[in-house]
Amino acid sequence: MLAEIGYKGFSSDQLFFTQPELVSQIKSFLADTVDKPKYLDGRAILNAIAIQQGILVERSENIFSFSHLTLQEYLTAQYLSQDPELIKELVRSYSVDQRWREVFLLVSGSLQNSDKLMQFMEAEGKGSLKTPKVKAILTWITQNTNKSGCRFKVSVERAIILSIFLTFATFKSKNFTKVFNIAVSANDLATALDSQSFRISHLLRVLAGSLVSLRDSIDDLDSLVARYKEATIEARSDSKPYYDSSFDEQILYYNDDVPTHLSHFEGVSGINIVDHPEQGFSVDAEDIARASVLVCQHFDDLTKMLQELNLFDNNIRQKILEIQIPNMRFPFNPKSSGEVKLILRIAQTFLERGSRIWWQTLDLPEEWTSLSEEEIELIKNYLYITELMVRCREEAVRVSEKVWIGIEEQILIPSVD
Secondary structure, eight states: OHHHHHHHHHHTTOOOEEHHHHHHHHHHHHHTOTTOOTTOOHHHHHHHIIIIIOSEEEEETTEEEESSHHHHHHHHHHHHTTOHHHHHHHHHHHTTOGGGHHHHHHHHHHOSOOHHHHHHHHHHHHTTOOSHHHHHHHHHHHHTSOTTTOSSOHHHHHHHHHHHHHHHHTTTOTTHHHHHHHHHHHHHHHHHHOGGGHHHHHHHHHHHHHHHHHHHHHHHHHHHHHHHHHHHHHGGGTSOOEEEOSSSSOEEEOSSSOOGGGGGGTTGGGOOOSSOHHHHHHHHHHHHHHHHHHHHHHHHHHHHHHHHHTOSOHHHHHHHHTOOOOOOOOOSSOOSHHHHHHHHHHHHHHHHHHHHHHHHHTTOOGGGGOOOHHHHHHHHHHHHHHHHHHHHHHHOSOOOHHHHHHHHHTTTOOOOO
C-alpha cells in the first residue's frame, strides 16, 4: 500500500499529500484486498502509520509527506520492481531524468536478477545514437582504438577517446560550454567502467575546463575592449584621450577618470574597471596569458599520458608524438592597451593553431567541430543512460556474466539500422 502511494506520488512529482488524498488511496487499496479486517478504515490506518511508525509525517494540519525523500524513492522502487512492464516504462520515460536516478539504483538492488533492466537501458541508450554525424564519430572512435595494447578494456578506451574528441571540439564549437559538459560525461562513463582511468579522465576534465575558461575570458575581454574603444570615441568631446602606438591597431584609452559613458562596464565579465579602465584590462589580459601557458602544459601532459596508456592505434600515437604546439611569448604585466591587445591576439592565435594541430593529428573532418544542439543532446542522453546503467550493475544482486559482457562490448558502438 505504501509502495503504491509512494510510486503514484513520485510519478506526479508530488511530495506532499492532503489527508483526504491519503485516506482515499488507503480505502481504494483496502477495497481491493481479500480478507481485509472489517474494523479498519482509511483514517485509522493513516493515523497508525503517522503516529506509530513515523513513515508518514504530518508537516502541517492535514498535510503529510514521507519522513524522508529517500524513503519515498525506496518505496517507489519496491513498487516498480514487482512488474517487468513497469520497469520497461521506467526506462522509457525516466532514463534521462536525474530526479529518478536514485530510484533506478534502488530498483536494480531490489531485483533478484537485473538482466532485463540492463537490456532495457542498453536499448534505450542505443536509440539516442541515430544521427549520421554521431554514428560517424563513433565509427571513427571504434576504428582508432588500440584493441590489443591499451591499458584499459576497449569499452573504457572508447569512452576516453570520445572525451578527447569532445575536449578538442571545445576549441571551435559555438556550443563549447555544452560540448564541455558532455566531455565531462564521457569522463564519468570511463571512470564508472574502470576507476583506474581516473588519472586521464581528471586530466581531460581539467584541460576541457581550462579551454572553456580561456575561450570565455578571451571573448569577454575582446568584446569589452572593443566596447571601451567605442565608448571612448563617443566621449572624445568630454576628455583628453591619447593613443598607444605599440600595436598595429591603435586603441584609444584614458589616463584620467572614467568617462560617464563607461560606468556601466564596471564589474562586467570579471573585468575590474576602476579609475583607469586600462588597468582592469591589463589584470584580465595577464590572467589570459597565464591560462594560455597552463593549457599548453596540459597539452604536454596529455601527450605523455596517451603514450603511457597506449591509447589510440599506432598511426595516431606516432602523430601525437610529433605534435609541436606553437611557442608563446606574452608581455606579462602589460602596461599599455597595446600590450593588452597583443596578449589577446597571441591567445586567439594559440587556440586557433592548437585546435588545427590536434584536429589534423586525429584526422578529424572539419565539419565535426560544429555539433548541433540535437547531436549534443543525443550524445549527452546516451552517456547519462550508459553511466547510470553501469552504476545500476554495481548495485544489482545479480547480472549474468553473458548478458553484461554482451552489453559492455557494445558500449559506444553505433547502432545498425
